[in-house]
Amino acid sequence: MATRSQRKQLAVAAILALMAALLAACGGSSSAKPTLNWYINPDTGGQDAVAKKCSTDQYTIATQVLPTDATQQRIQLARRLAASDSSIDLMSIDPPYTAEFANAGYLAPIADRFAAKLKSQSFKSAIAAATWKGKLVVAPFWSNTQVLWYRKSFVDKAGIDMSKPVTWDQLIKVASQNGGTVAVQANRYEGYVVWINALVSGAGGSLVQDAAKGVDAKITINSPAGEDAAKVIEELAGSSAKPADLSVSTEGTASTTFGSSKGAFMVNWTFIWHNYDETDPAVAKDIGYAMYPETVAGEQARPPYGGIGIGVSSFSNHIDLATKAMECITSPDNQGINAELTGNMPASAAGYDYPPLKKLYPPDLLALFQKSLQVAAPRSVTPYWGDISSAILSTWHSPTSVNDQTPQESATFIEQVLKGDALL
Amino acid sequence: MKQRSGLGTWVGFALILVWCLLPVVWIISLSFKPVAETTVGSPQFLPKTWTIQNYKDILDNPDFQHALLNSFGIALISTALAVVFAMFCAYAIARLEFRGKRLVLSLALAIAMFPVVALVGPLFDLWRSIGLFNTWPGLIIPYMSFTLPLAIWTLSAFFREIPWEMEQAAQVDGATSWQAFRKVIVPLAAPGVFTAAILTFFFAWNEFVLAISLTSTTASRTVPAQLSYFVGPDPFNPPYSQLATASVIVTIPVIIIVLLFQRRIVAGLTSGAVKG
């Protein structure tokens, strides 16, 4: 049996150990050479490689991976920023949330000299998505867009000419007549709003106007263009070209559908080109590509714009170093390296000149990507995008429930939500 | 009734085993499927090809390692502290006479029924302003509070069954209430304390709402939260089989505890709520 003093010692030791554990959990590293924490969206190693390459004698860049879906990325970042957390230095920000972060003062300003350089090197759509109240607030790193992917064998069998622009209506009809599917993204998540936005923009409309007015922005989804978009979704959801998992489909499940025996058409991001290289080489050889489908025949399609801008946190203890790191990360060469490793395409034409890309992608596909970016329709830049997007999801999901009333219902609902008169 | 235990009981026994273990076997089976197989779609129960690659990947995954460490640390510390506080409280309830005893028990009961989600907002706001957001203490403090009721109820039920005369005898021999508590009750109560600790540990190991709301990085994110944010090798497809693997790994401690202490857990669960 332990004596009383031994027990006391034990108790003291236990308490000390507990405190040490707590301290260890709270304490950060404070070595001489600072580590810059870069919060990245998950990818297949591109940003890690760039982080290594951009680490210098002055600082090391360490990456921290955020959750997969864009809404969750926003939540994770915004909660920490709202807590004035200094452990975020750099972040990879999805375009729709750039305005919200900038408006809340979470982003350190970008110096005019660097902003000018970014403006001259980047695509126009990338700059538009990175600008809030006339100022560039994040540095465009990669710019993504969707194209129409098709199975060459299916197209041959169905006898549709893919060299000319095609409409959604055509695709759905051809696919259902020939036992194929049209794979899209229609789960209850941001990817579905991306599709809706592209459809509405393709019919010459928009979701929101005067977005900079915030709560008082004009909701324009209730328009002929909105109805055209609803028609496409309704048509697909009611046809036999509808993938079985339509209402839970994401970029990943869409690629599974496309790779299956019923695969015919799919709209998806640029990474698809190398998606099947290892898992299904036969499919990889069978992939064809074309411009994003038109919502209305004869009207220019407006493919989705996606991508990542790099922002420096205004709560960082190393804003100067982080800004330097940001310049390095977003240089065209590093954009090229990232594209090579991830299939997420550069935000600048100079990035496309990175030689390995030309080996990985056929020249006409690279040209198609760039052409798509030129006509791409970014989502509205507003600090309330999160609300607008969720409000659209709750009225437009599931896709089988979409009908000609949906645009009007969603417009009313978005307005109520923005004014705080309805629960989201 | 005794005579009827024949075939029926056997069938019931088998059904219960299938019911309880089928989902567990399923997730184990899934954990041996290669990631590529689940990405393409693999609806059959057993893997087409068996692999242990998932286990290697998951155990090598630094995020998962951190989450495991956080889970163990946070669960153990909150369990230890909650049980100590609960022990004091339950002793007072079972053995001492004081006003407000019923109030304390009602409070414990009310908190056991409290909707945790209702606290998420104010706690988040409070934690971020005092710097507890995304830290171990930020989870330990609420976990302690929410496990206290269960621990108090279980312990006071156990304490009530400890032979009262022995403590009295110690007090007659000149020991104070405190000494009587330490010398007599503690050794007798150890099994009860242990049971309370297991139940408390399960709660903290399992907790999810606070874990996702009050953490944001691997500095404090526990396994349940990490699982729901888990990103596999392919950012566009959930890594089904790796999620299954991680699920199996975090279930191992549960299974070990259950195997070793099943009798205690059953006693604790029922004594806390039903038995006197």
Place this chain on the structure above:
Amino acid sequence: MTTATAARPVTARRTTDRSAAESRLATKLVAPAVILMLLVTAYPMLQALYLSLFRYRLTTPGEREFVGLNNYTTALTDSLFWNDLFNTVVIMVVSVAVELVIGFAFAMVMHKIIFGRGVMRTSILIPYGIITVVSAFAWQFAFSLNNGFVNGWLSWLPWISPDTNWFGSHWPAMFAIIASEIWKTTPFMSLLLLAGLSQVSEDMLEAAQVDGATWFQRLYKVILPNMRAAIMVAVLFRALDAFRIFDNIFVMTKGAQKTESSSFLTYRQVIEQFQLGMGSALSVLLFLSVLILAFGIVKLFRVDLAQARGES
């Protein structure tokens, strides 16, 4: 508890000094736990009450304004609030009812079984101890279109095909959520019922049998009435627990297909949309619903927890 004094004949002999000292000691022993419990519940609840009077969004803190009871009227007149409350009640009622039946059957088997008690206890405790998130994943994957075995195993049913998308519409998705909930918590129910079952006196059962009562008569006339307290406590605990359902929904549907629960709605307002004002109002409403529910069950079934615990 009120009669605890009577259970201790020694008290009368004690001097007032002694009992005052005892009371002081008790206060000291009880205080840390009580303070801790209040700190983490009462204080935040008061803060929620205060915040619920504002329109306050974390990412636009400059626009914070006092709106009085507006958040409450908005919530209470919104169909989403009632829809989610309805979902929550459906989940609660269905899962508790099914668990009661299955749990009772389990308890009967466990009560009678002579062999393999250890094996049975172990396997029944695994669902109890398993992390809810893990259970939700297991069931989500089981029902999944591309990776689940359920469609294959049940394809002989006329309404299930290999293409059945369980998470594609409301009721199938609710079914999957409830299945996961039931699987995970039936063991808890069955253990509580087993404890109640073991308190039913064998003598009474034998007497009933001698009197020629059938199995069902014995069940309804002898077993169930004698287990009343145990059943009510089990129902109370499980109902309040099921009312807070969150984890399963978060993992399985994220609230899609209108499968959101009240807890999930509150979580989304606060954590996903940073609406601290509206979120706090919903927190208060959620708290009140739980109070009403608990009060209702206790009154309706006249559950005396103290008595159930043998404290009287």
